[in-house]
Amino acid sequence: MAQPETVHEGGCLCGAVRYRATGAAHATSLCHCRSCRLSTGAPSLAWVIFREQDLAIVAGELAVHRSSPGVERGFCARCGTSLTYRRANRPGLFDVTTASLDDPNAFPPDKEIWTSERLSWEAINPDLPQFEEFSAPPS
Ligand SMILES: [Zn+2]
Numbered sequence: 001m002a003q004p005e006t007v008h009e010g011g012c013l014c015g016a017v018r019y020r021a022t023g024a025a026h027a028t029s030l031c032h033c034r035s036c037r038l039s040t041g042a043p044s045l046a047w048v049i050f051r052e053q054d055l056a057i058v059a060g061e062l063a064v065h066r067s068s069p070g071v072e073r074g075f076c077a078r079c080g081t082s083l084t085y086r087r088a089n090r091p092g093l094f095d096v097t098t099a100s101l102d103d104p105n106a107f108p109p110d111k112e113i114w115t116s117e118r119l120s121w122e123a124i125n126p127d128l129p130q131f132e133e134f135s136a137p138p139s
């Protein structure tokens, strides 16, 4: 999908860690999986996926927690904000938490994933495609 070149910035609650994404987003989603839930303390977590080469940490440093084999979740070690996600078996892509962007409204999720782990009281958006696990088979 052809989109104009764009720059989007974001960062953590305390301001120590900042990132900059250039170029178009690869995908967006709202994830209901338990790992996302526990990594943030939130009932679900929205993501924007960029190409790894388009995403740069421009201030501070990401702390990294390996939440599953091959999965790295990046966060601010000072304030705890969850910022990034990277998976070894999905090279070349780098996700940021939508809510950590300076303009989260620019990237509404276009699908819901891992609905098999959704909290019973967490509302579903009937306008979005729902996937019980990933939206596509792991490649
Ligand atoms: Zn911080």
Ligand SMILES: [Zn+2]
Binding pocket: 031, 032, 033, 034, 035, 036, 037, 114
């Ligand atoms: Zn998840």
